[in-house]
Amino acid sequence: xxxxxxxxxxxxxxxxxxxxxxxxxxxxxxxxxxxxxxxxxxxxxxxxxxxxxxxxxxxxxxxxxxxxxxxxxxxxxxxxxxxxxxxxxxxxxxxxxxxxxxxxxxxxxxxxxxxxxxxxxxxxxxxxxxxxxxxxxxxxxxxxxxxxxxxxxxxxxxxxxxxxxxxxxxxxxxxxxxxxxxxxxxxxxxxxxxxxxxxxxxxxxxxxxxxxxxxxxxxxxxxxxxxxxxxxxxxxxxxxxxxxxxxxxxxxxxxxxxxxxxxxxxxxxxxxxxxxxxxxxxxxxxxxxxxxxxxxxxxxx
Numbered sequence: 001x002x003x004x005x006x007x008x009x010x011x012x013x014x015x016x017x018x019x020x021x022x023x024x025x026x027x028x029x030x031x032x033x034x035x036x037x038x039x040x041x042x043x044x045x046x047x048x049x050x051x052x053x054x055x056x057x058x059x060x061x062x063x064x065x066x067x068x069x070x071x072x073x074x075x076x077x078x079x080x081x082x083x084x085x086x087x088x089x090x091x092x093x094x095x096x097x098x099x100x101x102x103x104x105x106x107x108x109x110x111x112x113x114x115x116x117x118x119x120x121x122x123x124x125x126x127x128x129x130x131x132x133x134x135x136x137x138x139x140x141x142x143x144x145x146x147x148x149x150x151x152x153x154x155x156x157x158x159x160x161x162x163x164x165x166x167x168x169x170x171x172x173x174x175x176x177x178x179x180x181x182x183x184x185x186x187x188x189x190x191x192x193x194x195x196x197x198x199x200x201x202x203x204x205x206x207x208x209x210x211x212x213x214x215x216x217x218x219x220x221x222x223x224x225x226x227x228x229x230x231x232x233x234x235x236x237x238x239x240x241x242x243x244x245x246x247x248x249x250x251x252x253x254x255x256x257x258x259x260x261x262x263x264x265x266x267x268x269x270x271x272x273x274x275x276x277x278x279x280x281x282x283x284x285x286x287x288x289x290x291x292x293x294x295x296x297x298x299x300x301x
Contacts, residue, residue, distance in 0.1 A: 186264025
């Protein structure tokens with residue numbers, strides 16, 4: 001895989017490309033500065049455009065497919081959510097050798113949460129629960145399926161494959177027996193029996209922005225759509241310390257089955273991320289290791 005890229009099919013993206021795309025399609029912004037955003041994001045390359053805008057260019061065909069969905073649905077979802085979400089300001093066309101549609105959004109200031117460095121973790125747990133609850137109540141009419149709309153059972157083969165590959169890697173240092181036991185426990189949980197609801201499906205630290213320790217914005221809705229609500233409980237392990245998880249769970253009224261499925265979702269996602277990104281995205285791999293460690297530390301005896 002080419003140096004600096006995370007995906008085999010990722011096109012060449014740099015500051016000069018962004019400048020040419022903006023000049024050719026959005027001349028009103030052509031005089032603004034273009035600066036690459038240092039992000040561990042895996043789906044889009046991001047470039048700050050002036051002080052108030054950001055350009056997002058998909059890195060893969062799958063991420064490119066999300067552009068239209070975000071531009072259609074984010075303005076509909078925004079009024080009903082308690083935290084800000086991206087406001088689409090422009091859709092770019094393929095040009096200058098770049099093969100897909102791309103986006104211009106408003107820029108949100110803020111910091112990503114880091115477990116252990118959150119001043120008021122229980123307040124953040126409350127904010128996250130309020131956001132998740134509001135999203136799950138959003139109007140489902142004509143909504144698309146989420147990227148993660150499948151059941152845990154349908155992820156079994158891929159999850160076990162990731163466990164096997166990581167187990168064969170000395171660098172991964174994975175306790176395969178403990179991880180497998182936790183995964184099998186999640187598979188035994190009662191499945192979701194209600195209707196699918198709107199889910200973000202990727203509430204990881206990089207997609208959460210804090211201001212003064214409180215949730216200010218949620219970004220990157222590329223995985224969003226209809227699915228089962230347990231998927232959106234993954235910030236319990238991705239973003240919150242153990243001390244704040246009970247408050248998050250209580251606020252969402254998550255019963256034992258939903259909480260167990262949520263652990264399964266967090267585990268499966270983290271395993272696949274660690275397996276895929278351990279050499280190409282150290283930040284994402286470190287987050288995945290943290291999540292797996294938190295899940296194992298909190299596993300039922």
